[in-house]
Amino acid sequence: MVILILSGAASGVMVVDDDGVGDFMKIQDAIDASEIGDEIVVKNGTYAENLVVDRPIALRGEGMPVVSGEVSSFPLIIINASGVVLDGFVFAGCTNDSCDSASVRVLSDGSKILNNTIYGSSSHGISLLNSSGHLISKNRIHDSFEAGIQLAEANGCQISDNEISRNGYGIYIEASDHDVIAYNNISANSGDGIAIIASFGQQITGNVIHNNSENGVYHLDSNNNLLVANTIQDCKNSGIYVVRSFSTLIVANTIERCGEMGINLDGTENSVVNRNVLSANDINGVAILGSGNSSIINNVIQNNRDNGISLRQDSRNSMIANNTISENKRYGLIFDESSLNSVQENQIHHNTNGIVMRYSADNSVVENVVRDNGFGLSLEMVDNVVVSKNEIANSSRDGISLIRCDNSKIWANRVLDSAADGIHIIRSTGTIVSDNDILRSGGYGVQVLDQSIQNIFLSNLIQNSDYGGIYLFEGEFNLASFNALIDNKKFNGWDNGGNMWDGNYYSDLKCNETFWQVLCTEPYEIRGQRGAVTLDRRAFSDPNVALGR
Incomplete structure (x- = not known):
């Protein structure tokens, strides 16, 4: 009998069974008797103990033994040693609700910590404190009052393939670095599914x-983090909410049916939002508030209840490129009080309105396809905006x-x-409208209203x-020059006075004689209200020459 006991000890494996047929009836007694590297196998049963592991050993449960705690206000297990394995237990109930308990x-x-069930804690389920790896x-x-898993100054950890539900927070990460949170449900x-703080x-x-x-x-006050290939659905607030953070990379996520934003960037710098699918969220697909140097590229943003992308409150130096933005209930893309941004090569279609820009300056809208929206592009109270090489169709x-x-x-x-005007201008000054093709408008090709002055319409x-x-x-000191005005039904040009017309082609002008075979000798009369007549004295006889194309 002595020989058998010595042989068991030499093997480094001890058995705990509350029925009394193992080496120990209590887990803590086995821990206290163990040496470095030993394995303790705990048989199925209920163990009313509060465990402290102070040496590197493996605790393995067979049949999911339950650790319920002798004193329920203490942690059910405290691990004070490096390299401990905890595998196959149920930890049920811990009523100590202090912030660092679990x-x-x-x-x-x-x-x-593998293959365990942990539930009913008045604080956290698992708490990793001031440690790593x-x-x-x-x-x-499940059913922890605080977080399912807390990491506080816990670095280089891997949290993977866990089921985390009905807790306060799912995973709460604070003052930690270089952890991997992967493939959890x-x-x-x-609260939040995952909270990342500092x-x-x-x-x-x-x-x-x-x-x-x-x-x-x-994601608050945190830098250089990566959120990739997550599926986020049916959250009450935003799918991903990033606040006061730097260099956040948000890639290839699917975010659907959230109660506010799909992605919300608030006071951030250098965020990248790339190749995400953002759909059916209750407000915006992507909201950018007071943020700078954001890159919103290659995303599919569709069917959101308000806007596809929204930039507000001095959001600046952002690149919005190569996105497909469709079927959003209000605007595909809206800028409010945001400047120095670039919108390039997006597909924006079937939104209530395509692109809306208000109270903003120094933005550019280049090489987008904007089709089947209400307004294709609406600019209101803006300055120094460039709109170039876009196709805007079926508005x-x-x-x-x-x-x-x-x-x-x-x-x-x-x-x-x-359906209405190709380009509609109200109270605008110093804007150049040039080299555009404006075809088959239901209203006017270009209509200018309400004291618009010193604008130039050139080579359209x-x-x-x-x-x-x-x-x-209505307006004065506007110039229409080198345009080709062809087969517009009621008139090619109309002017109520005070503007200049020079060197345009008019399809209804039949030149009897020409100078140099390109300029009509007789002027073209542009009529207006109350008998106003403005003359174009150098009308062209060839539209291609007028356009210079």
Whole structure:
């Protein structure tokens, strides 16, 4: 008998069974008797103990033994030694609600916590404190009042393949760096699915985060973190909410049906939002508030209840490029009080309105396809905006609407099949409209209203408008020159006075004689109200010559 006991001890394996048929009846007694590297196998049963592990050993449960605690106000297990393995237990109930308490509390490095069920804690399920290098995998953690898993100054940990539900937070990360949070199912928590506070180098990847009562991922005062390939659904607030953070990379996530924003960037710098799918969120697909140097590229943003992308309150130096923005209930893309941004090569279609820009300056809109929206592009109270090389088609209202749009350049666009005006201008000054093709407008090709002055209309092709080509209803000192006005139904040009017309082609002018075979000898009369007549004394006989194309 002595020989058998010595042989068992030499093997480094001890058995705990509360039925009395193992080496010990209590787990703590086995821990106290163990040596470095030993394995303790705990048989199925209920163990009313509070455990302290102070040496590197493995605790393995067979049949999911339950640790319920002798004193329920203490952690059910405290790990004070590095390299501990905790595998296959149920930890049930811990009523100590202090901020750093938990059912499983880890204070040393390199633990492996695997295949456990942890529930009913008045504080956290698992708490990793001031330590590093842990593996937390394949656990079920639910119904903790605080977080399912807390990391506080816990670095280089891997949290993977866990089911985390009905806790306060799913995973709460604070003052930690270079952790990997991967392939967890995080659901039905009363706070955020994942909260990242004052941390950096975090990698959040491949998680399914759904039905949480606040945000899917909340990210505050944290830098250089990566959120990639997560599925975030049905959160009450935003899918990903990033606040006062630097260099956050948000890539290839699917974010659907959240109660506010798909992605919300608030006071951030150098965020990258790339290749995400953002759909059916209750407000915006992407909201950018007071943020700088954001890159919003290659995303699919569709069917959001308000806007596809919103930039507000001095958001600046952002690149919005190569996105597909469609079927959003209000605007595809809106700028409010935001400047120095670039919108390039996006597909923007079937939104209530395409692009809306208000109270902003120094933005550029280049090489986008904007089709089947209300307004294709609406600029209101803006300055020094460049709109170039876009195709704006099938707008149910104006193709481009400018209201108090000053010192801007609208050039080389194709504005096709607008139900109202191709370009509609109100109270704008110093704007150049040049080299555009404005075809088949339901109203006017270009209509100018309400004291618009010193604008230039140069080298535009305006053809087949249902009402007229260029209609200068009200304004002075505007110049229309080198345009080709072809087959517009009611008139090619109309001017109520005070403007200059020079060197245009008019399809209804039949030149009897020409200078140098290109200029008509007789002037073209542009009529207006109350008998006003303005003359173009150098009308061209060839539209291609007039356009210089």
